Amino acid sequence: MLSKAQNDLVTQCGPGTPGGKLLRSYWQPIATDEEMPIGGHPLPLKVMDEELVLFRDDKGRLGLIGLHCAHRGTDLSYGRVENGGLRCLYHGWLFDINGQCLDQPAEPDDKKFCHKVRQTSYPVQQKGGAIWAYMGEGQAPLIPDFQFLAASEEKRMAFRVIQHCNWLQGLESSIDPSHVSYLHRLSAGPVDGSLPGSNARMFSEDPYPRLDIENTSFGVRIHALRKMANGENYLRVNNYLYPNGTTPASSEPPPVSGYQGRWYVPIDDTKHARFEFVYQHKKLDKEGFAKTRNQNVAPDLRHVRRMENRYLQDREEQKRDDSYTGMGRHAPTHDAFAIETAGEIQDRTQEHLGSTDIVIIEVRKALLGAMKQMQATGEAPGLLRNPAQNTFPDFICTGDYIPDGEDGPAYCRRVLGVGPGGGPNKVAAE
Ligand code: FES
Numbered sequence: 340m341l342s343k344a345q346n347d348l349v350t351q352c353g354p355g356t357p358g359g360k361l362l363r364s365y366w367q368p369i370a371t372d373e374e375m376p377i378g379g380h381p382l383p384l385k386v387m388d389e390e391l392v393l394f395r396d397d398k399g400r401l402g403l404i405g406l407h408c409a410h411r412g413t414d415l416s417y418g419r420v421e422n423g424g425l426r427c428l429y430h431g432w433l434f435d436i437n438g439q440c441l442d443q444p445a446e447p448d449d450k451k452f453c454h455k456v457r458q459t460s461y462p463v464q465q466k467g468g469a470i471w472a473y474m475g476e477g478q479a480p481l482i483p484d485f486q487f488l489a490a491s492e493e494k495r496m497a498f499r500v501i502q503h504c505n506w507l508q509g510l511e512s513s514i515d516p517s518h519v520s521y522l523h524r525l526s527a528g529p530v531d532g533s534l535p536g537s538n539a540r541m542f543s544e545d546p547y548p549r550l551d552i553e554n555t556s557f558g559v560r561i562h563a564l565r566k567m568a569n570g571e572n573y574l575r576v577n578n579y580l581y582p583n584g585t586t587p588a589s590s591e592p593p594p595v596s597g598y599q600g601r602w603y604v605p606i607d608d609t610k611h612a613r614f615e616f617v618y619q620h621k622k623l624d625k626e627g628f629a630k631t632r633n634q635n636v637a638p639d640l641r642h643v644r645r646m647e648n649r650y651l652q653d654r655e656e657q658k659r660d661d662s663y664t665g666m667g668r669h670a671p672t673h674d675a676f677a678i679e680t681a682g683e684i685q686d687r688t689q690e691h692l693g694s695t696d697i698v699i700i701e702v703r704k705a706l707l708g709a710m711k712q713m714q715a716t717g718e719a720p721g722l723l724r725n726p727a728q729n730t731f732p733d734f735i736c737t738g739d740y741i742p743d744g745e746d747g748p749a750y751c752r753r754v755l756g757v758g759p760g761g762g763p764n765k766v767a768a769e
């Protein structure tokens with residue numbers, strides 16, 4: 340449970356708020372590469388309560404500038420890409436990718452003042468299939484070279500989907516190890532009564548995992564250990580990444596094929612974009628992933644099953660032993676149901692946390708601690724400024740069977756070949 344003041348701190352994203360300042364200290368994904376092809380159209384975006392337009396100029400260079408024209412506010416995303424920038428349709432003012440006004444054709448030559456006019460603009464970079472923006476103050480840090488972002492293209496792909504609730508509800512669903520035993524129960528395999536290869540067994544046979552949490556250079560590592568009916572010990576290792584990222588391992592029997600990186604980027608305080616970076620150790624079946632995604636995400640980038648249609652819940656389907664929710668088998672849809680129905684901004688003064696909510700508690704502490712650290716030192720935790728340190732030797736994301744008597748932290752030390760806090764990143768190596 341949080342106080343009202345704490346809940347405000349961890350959920351607000353606007354400019355000038357402590358949470359907004361923290362989020363802005365890191366690069367944030369704002370669109371996928373797919374959405375911004377060379378020759379594509381300007382894309383209006385709202386990011387952390389700021390209205391922006393992402394565009395490519397006529398040389399193909401990316402720019403992220405304020406949505407409303409500095410002249411009299413018209414929406415620039417309707418504008419024309421030409422003459423080295425984006426031209427407003429209202430009176431023809433032209434802005435380059437840095438927001439600099441290059442031309443004011445409606446002004447007589449001796450009255451032009453375009454050198455004095457500049458739109459808000461932010462630096463952007465492409466990485467891991469997405470376009471990232473740095474909206475903070477001062478010098479931008481590095482975008483982290485996590486394996487799922489830096490791997491060769493055939494092993495990864497990126498999606499985004501828009502969810503109608505505060506970003507922290509999304510993050511908290513992704514770091515929550517225990518909900519998988521319920522919400523996603525029997526979510527693998529076809530909805531036809533048969534369950535070949537279902538992941539359910541690993542999660543449903545032990546409904547309350549033993550949890551161990553360790554602080555790392557990049558956030559928090561989460562170990563969830565379950566005892567299977569046949570005596571095997573199933574360990575799932577996921578991560579929280581400062582300040583709004585997570586990596587959940589694929590929920591399949593070991594050896595797992597990969598995992599996902601996720602970022603929950605606020606659109607405003609009551610909506611967010613969930614970025615999904617799918618990564619597999621071997622070549623990724625991109626067509627298969629895209630097909631599943633297109634079946635479940637509508638052209639407006641929201642889930643097909645959404646609050647307005649009560650997530651198309653089918654009570655008959657729910658009576659079968661292969662459906663817990665009655666909402667199909669797409670796990671991200673289940674998550675959307677769970678987080679959106681908690682309210683636009685969950686009132687955490689009213690919740691009752693249990694022992695398996697320890698990860699939620701620790702991550703909230705980490706977020707509040709990061710805000711305090713920023714206030715005291717001006718620097719957020721885990722920011723990377725030295726390329727030589729952009730390596731993450733303590734990063735691991737996997738599911739595995741482990742020997743009796745071993746716990747999650749001991750397993751990670753054994754597999755990574757290091758003590759806590761450093762060493763070669765064997766698991767993350769290509
Ligand atoms: S409002 Fe954009 S040029 Fe006038």
Ligand SMILES: [Fe+2]
Binds near residue numbers: 512518522523670674
């Ligand atoms: Fe989930």
